[in-house]
Amino acid sequence: DTAVSQTPKYLVTQMGNDKSIKCEQNLGHDTMYWYKQDSKKFLKIMFSYNNKELIINETVPNRFSPKSPDKAHLNLHINSLELGDSAVYFCASSQDRGSNEQYFGPGTRLTVT
């Protein structure tokens, strides 16, 4: 039973399109995250939600909009995709916002052409 799952696993799309990535965790955790891993493997936090409330919002273009319908789900919508958005996007969860133990999903590999 997958703890943190993401869909889709791969996403290939053209510049200017809008796309969404979905994440679900079945660990009963309160806090969820979106990370971006670029081609050099740097993993950087984008957003974090705690019990559906946005608590971390790093310097990310406002074309990226997270949404948490409930504490087990965190989605990421990206408008007007650009070439530089190509990366692997990871969802993660932790017991609470202060926990250093984060559990990552398998990632969504986004390619913008």
Added chain:
Amino acid sequence: QEEVEQDPGPLSVPEGAIVSLNCTYSNSAFQYFMWYRQYSRKGPELLMYTYSSGNKEDGRFTAQVDKSSKYISLFIRDSQPSDSATYLCAMMGAGGTSYGKLTFGQGTILTVHP
């Protein structure tokens, strides 16, 4: 300059070797120090963590933190081909702006060849 610096390697060692992986950091607010392992095309998984300074051992893995030098290490003894992966250090503060937010190093690519 990044808050957390990690040599990306790649590092190639023979099976059975002792591997040393390191990170340096600049933010003195960091209190939690983690090592994640990431296999190719997979998500990172937590290997071990240390709070503040000191050592921690788990099987073949030992994590060391030297806060005075802002330097952390992960040692892998008797390395196995199955240890081949990217190892990422990560850090978090106990309060302030780094609270609840992992800051990662770039990751070191390790290959253990038979």
